[in-house]
Amino acid sequence: MNWTGRTIEAEVGPVAHGGHCVARVEGRVVFVRHALPGEVVLAEVTEDKGGSFCRADAVRVLEAAPERVEPPCPLAAPGLCGGCDWQHAAPEFQRELKARVVAEQLSRLAGIERPVEVEALPGGPLDWRSRVRLVAGRDGRAGLRAHRSHRVVALDDCPIAMPGALDDVLSRRWRPGTELEVTRDGDGQNHVRELSVVRGKRRARQLKGGTAVQHAAGRDWRFDAHGFWQVHPAAADTLAAVVGEWAKVPQGGLVWDLYSGVGLFASVLAEQVGPAGEVVAVESGRRAVEDGEAALADLPQVRWRAGRVEHVLRDLAGRPEVVVLDPPRSGAGREVVQSIVERAPDRVVYVACDPAALARDLATFAGSGYRLAELRAFDAFPMTHHVECVALVVPEIVGGSRHDAGHESSGRV
Incomplete structure (x- = not known):
C-alpha cells in the first residue's frame, strides 16, 4: 500500500x-x-x-x-526550501544532533565507539554561506529547490547566505532553468556564473568577477571563484590549524596532500618540512593546480601532480611520513586507502565533509592495521545537516611495537 x-x-x-x-x-x-x-x-x-x-x-x-525554536526563515518549512534541515532547532541542539549522527555512523559503519562533540565556528548560525548555487524557476525568479524535488522555491533573501551575496541574482529575472553559481570572496566581492543549456549544449558564462580572493593560513589566495574552497568563512583557517597540529611533519620529511585543491593544507605542510623536504600535492582539477602553483610559487618544496588521486598514487615514489587527504563527499574509497597504507605512513590526517564516508574509510584503514587516534568535528554548515570532521589515523600498536600494513622500510626512496 x-x-x-x-x-x-x-x-x-x-x-x-x-x-x-x-x-x-x-x-x-x-x-x-x-x-x-x-x-x-x-x-x-x-x-x-x-x-x-x-x-x-x-x-x-x-x-x-x-x-x-521558530525558524528564522519562513521558507524553512514543509514543502518549501530544501536548503536547510535544522532551522527549527536551537543552534546548540543542532550541534548535539550532528554529534549523535557522527557517533552513530562511526559505530555502525566502523565499529568505533567514542563520544563526539561538534564545535561551533565563529560568527553564529546565520550570514555565513559564501557559496550558493541557485536555479531560475518558471517565472524567471532565482531560488532553491524543494527537498528531493526539482520544484524551485523563489527567494527574496537567504538568512544563511553572507549579506549582499545574492543581491546580483535575486534582483532580476532569468531564463527558466538557468543555474547560477554565486561566490562572495574574502574581500567582499561577488562572483556570478550562469550555467545554461543552449541547443542541447551546456554553456557557462561568467557574469561578474571570476577570480576570487581569500585570506587563510597567513596567505592571500587568488583562484577560480567557482573552484573548491571552504564555504564557511572561518573554516579554512580552522581546518588548516588542525591539520598542521596533527601532521607534525619533520623537517626534511615527505608528505602527500591528496585532493589538495589550490594548496591550503600544502602551504602549512610546506612550512613544516622546510626547504629540504617535499610536499606532493595531488589534485584532479587542472585550473586548481594552476592556481595552486601560482599561489605557492614561493614554496619550491611543493610539487604538484594533476590527475585523479587513485591514478596518481600508482606512480608516486617514496614513503611519506604523513598523508593528508580531503576527499569529496563520497570519501576516498578502498583503492585510495589501500594505496596509502601500503606506504605505511606514520600518520594520516583525514578531512571529511560526510561522516558516513569517513566511517567507511576508517573501517578500511582498520582492516589494514590503522586506528582512529583523534577526532574533531566542526559545525561548518549551520542550519543544515552537514558537518566537517578531521580524523587522525595512526598504525596500531601490537605487542608493544608498531603494526605496519605495508612494507617496513622507512625514509624517502
Missing part, C-alpha cells in the same frame, strides 16, 4: 544522517523532516516507494521538544 499523501501521527525517535529523524508507524520506518527527537507530530508522507520505509514532513507538532 502506498502511503504518499497520508497523514500519520508519529512519536519521533532518534536523529538519522541526512537531516531527518526516525519514527516507526505500523511496523514501517518513517524518515521525518521538520521534527526533533521526542516530539509527537502529525506527518504527511511525501515519498513512498514501497518496502520497509517512507519519507514524511511534520506538518503539525502535537508535543514539542524543549529545543524547538
